[in-house]
Amino acid sequence: MSDFFDKLAKQGKELWESAVSTASELAESAKDTANDLIDQGKDKAEELKLKGQQKDLFTKLGEAVFNEAVNGEEFDKDALLDELKAVAASLVSLDEKRAAALAAKEEVKAAAEEVVDAVEDAVEEAKEEVEEAVDTVGEIKDSIEEAIESVEDKAEEATITCPVCGVVLPAGTKVCPVCGVELE
């Protein structure tokens, strides 16, 4: 029986520890979500800044092309194009960074779901084991009751009752020591 309670206590402890670790992981994941939102805000600001730069550069390029065609003013086409390429590359890497952050977030979410599933399974398993243990205790109780009955039966079989004075004597007694009657 002490094994049973030891096991139950151990399971309870494991379950508690696992629940605490899940709670702390969920708290961590909430913190990550808050950080994600801050990062998303920063990314959005960066995107707007880059798009503004891109628009200004396109305007500058358009004006330069126009002035060259109309007034014959030459301009450094390569320098403007390099600036535009740099802005476009920054926009692409921003998109890639966002995609990577999204994938990482999905991974964390999947991991958290796995932990929750594992705890649920553990609870279910512990419940089943407790039910089994309760059944076992019931079986042990039945066995003890059976054993007591059998001992009582054996005790009864091992005695005789004097038909004259009614005293209970060990089986095989030839003469009643109380009233002196011959038995059997």
Ligand SMILES: [Zn+2]
């Ligand atoms: Zn007797």
